Amino acid sequence: MSDLPRKALSRTAKLASLPLGAAGRATVGLGKRIGGAPAEAVLAEFQRRTAEQLFSVLGELKGGAMKFGQMLSLMEAAMPEELAAPYRATLTKLQDSAPPMPMSTVDTILSRELGKRWRDRFSEFNDKPAAAASIGQVHRGTLKDGREVAVKLQYPGAAEALRADLKQLGRFARSFGALVPGMDMKPLVAELQERIGEELDYDRESQAQQQYADAFKDHDEFVVPRVIKHSPTVIVSEWIEGKPLSSFIANGTKKQRNEIGLKYARFLFSGPKYAGLLHSDPHPGNYRVMADGRLGVVDFGLCARLPEGLPPAIGRLLRLSLTGDGPAIHDGLVAEGFIKPRMEIDPEQLMDYLAPFAEPARDKTFQFNRAWMRAQANRTSDFRSPNATLAFKLNLPPSYLLIHRVWIGGMAVLSQLEAEAPFRSVLEELLPGFADSEAHQ
Template structure:
């Protein structure tokens, strides 16, 4: 058997080792209940065991499984606390860590991509990675001219691994759905499958990163490292040193969380206006708090190309929603493709559904929290709720796919930060078509 099929079988076997949702719970629960353990103890033990097994497997597989885990980690703020607590620590690990490649593999990739004399370019090069994530890992080095750089290398076989993982994850989507009741994992997997090509193209990523770096050169709030050299599988860019955003989430003061939350939103919304791009991977592993307080941003593998900025329809519809004109909102959503032509949606029900999502734009300042995020998730996922039935009727046009991902993912990060700030002022400055409405 060749090496590639053997690896594929190994990856499939690891994915197959994941607990099978309700069946796994029932088996564990039955054994413990026979032994006299209380139901609460059974659930807590199962959650701990599932968390350990699930994320150990995802982290080891890297590829699509790792990327899926990173996306899932954004949504832990929407989980009920009794579910979220056992998973939070292991979810956070997935945001910026994974087992590294051997040094020999790293050297082989650099020889192929930068030339056999690649070491002549460097004064120093650390064989141990500084960070490892879903489809690549980053090494720290110093060029001959003294510049410190980050050398990002794509894992060998990343394309094959991604596609294999995502095929398997599609089969296990129902299992993952037990982590967040009501959250349909199939669209997440489908989105990952659609975006494989973009994230694997390091030349495309380098172009987006440099475009951002040019737009935000010497910016007072943001730092984007400039690209030094790139190839289809390697990106060499300036090194930036900062405190991971995840550490602000877990240990930052209220002032730090508020300030960084506001900068996070300002970066996301200013990108389309200033750079013609929307950074579309909002998880905390891509952000650093610099020593001078600026927000450093890395990983531009997934960016929406928006040369004309964000669609003005978003701002106009948000403004109309704040004004309470349900009929105009319905007609506008239908015109943009969010409501299919023959779908009947009551304006009053639509406004009830949208009202909480518009809250951050309604007031001068808004307080995000895990409790607020969970309330919205419960409201839209409980099949007995009118909001949940309406959500099933709404459509997501392809042109809004990445914008929606950033909006939902960004709200999740702000809820993890429990940030309070004047977010409506950011919309007023950077969202075309939006006008603040006094409440």
């Protein structure tokens, strides 16, 4: 058997072990319930063991499994503290690393993309990868002209691995719903399946990265490395030196976390306005804090194309939710396709459901934290509650899919940072329709 099929079988076996393990733990849980153990204790034990196996397996894999793990790690802030605490270090590692591919494979890829004498282009090239993630890894090098560069290579067979992993994950995504209250894993996996082609196209990624680099050239808050050379599976760009954002989540001072959180939010909203793009992969592994305090950003494989900027309807609807105008926000959501014309929804219930989206904009400053994020998740975890029922009635238009992902993922990262800052001022400056709506009140 060749090496590639053997690896594929190994990956499938590891992924297949996840739902089987979950089913076994559920059976044990039922036995404990019959034996008199409290329901809460059984659920906590189920969550703990499921998380232990999930993070262990995902941490060994690349492809769709690793990408799923990175997305799941964003929601660590919404997990129950007794579950999240033991695995926070594992989740943070999941955001930044994966097992590297051997140098022989790196040489094969670069020989094909840059020529057999590719090493002659460099005065230095570090064979040990500086970073490894879901579909590629990065090496540090120095070109003959002295420029330090990052050389990003896509794993061989990444497309096949992504599709196989996501197909397998899709079969049992609901098994892990107990990990994050109110979070449905099925749509998460479906979204990843929809975006496979975009993330695999390094030419497309290079275009987006350069678009951002041009928009923020010599910017006083953000650094985006310029692209030097690219192909469908290799990107050579400027090297940026900085500390991972995840290290400040773990060990940053309150002042540092506040400042980083504000820059992080400003970057997310600045992209559509100045670059016509929305960086749509908000997990901390894509951000570096530079020595001069600027926020460095990497990995532009997933970006929403927004040449006209964010839809002004978002700002108007957010402003309406702050004023408590239920009927007006109901009509606005119908107009944007979030509520289908014949769907009956109580405007007051709708206002209650949308409150968390507007809360960070209600006062001049807002304090994000894990307790707040967990509270928002818990609002939809009880399927007997009106909020959980309402969630099934709302529709997410395709044009808002990545915007919604960034909004939720961004709040999760800010909650991990426990950042407190004037986030409302960011919306007033950078969210179309928000300040305009206030002027017309």
